[in-house]
Amino acid sequence: MKRIAILLGAILVAACLASFSLGTKKITVVIDAAHGGKDFGATYETVTEKELVAAISAKVKALNDDADIELHFTRLSDEFVDLSERAKIINTIKPDLVLSLHVDANKNAWASGMGIIVAKEHADKAKSRAYADQLSGLFAKNHGIKVKDVSEGPFFILKNSAAPALIVELGYLSNENDRQRLTDEKQQDAMAQTLLEFISELK
Numbered sequence: 001m002k003r004i005a006i007l008l009g010a011i012l013v014a015a016c017l018a019s020f021s022l023g024t025k026k027i028t029v030v031i032d033a034a035h036g037g038k039d040f041g042a043t044y045e046t047v048t049e050k051e052l053v054a055a056i057s058a059k060v061k062a063l064n065d066d067a068d069i070e071l072h073f074t075r076l077s078d079e080f081v082d083l084s085e086r087a088k089i090i091n092t093i094k095p096d097l098v099l100s101l102h103v104d105a106n107k108n109a110w111a112s113g114m115g116i117i118v119a120k121e122h123a124d125k126a127k128s129r130a131y132a133d134q135l136s137g138l139f140a141k142n143h144g145i146k147v148k149d150v151s152e153g154p155f156f157i158l159k160n161s162a163a164p165a166l167i168v169e170l171g172y173l174s175n176e177n178d179r180q181r182l183t184d185e186k187q188q189d190a191m192a193q194t195l196l197e198f199i200s201e202l203k
């Protein structure tokens with residue numbers, strides 16, 4: 001009886017540790033650096049969301065040395081790309097996953113941490129949620145930051161991307177600790193590395 005209990009416990013632990021994987025060798029991901037050009041996104045003094053997410057996207061591109069990870073970007077420079085154009089780019093590429101990178105701002109300076117949003121209604125909602133949970137876990141582990149529960153939202157990119165898609169809010173510009181993490185070059189590298197680690201886990 002005791003043995004069975006231990007065995008069941010081991011199976012439970014294994015099930016909890018199991019991560020979502022496509023079971024394929026190759027993976028194609030679109031990194032969508034939000035905003036750009038005339039659209040600054042969230043701002044704090046001279047710091048802008050559009051620049052932070054473009055910087056982190058560029059780092060993901062630079063750090064990727066895995067030939068089995070094919071990355072595409074909706075923008076890399078500071079240009080305005082409207083949402084329907086982004087959806088068109090995504091649906092032409094037909095990736096396995098879309099990561100739309102944002103940073104948040106809140107009138108309450110204490111609001112902090114990361115958040116991930118998936119589409120309210122989508123054929124691949126369950127898959128998106130599984131990806132979101134996996135990415136949350138990795139950010140919590142690697143960066144020791146608070147990751148809110150995965151939420152659902154009616155956002156254009158999520159709704160109009162045929163592939164599973166996540167809006168990843170990397171932190172709050174309005175919070176001092178988050179702002180420090182988001183603007184620090186080394187921390188940006190570390191976050192880009194975590195995004196790549198996550199993508200690699202999905203193969």
Ligand SMILES: [Zn+2]
Pocket residue numbers: 034035041042049101102103
């Ligand atoms: Zn944004």
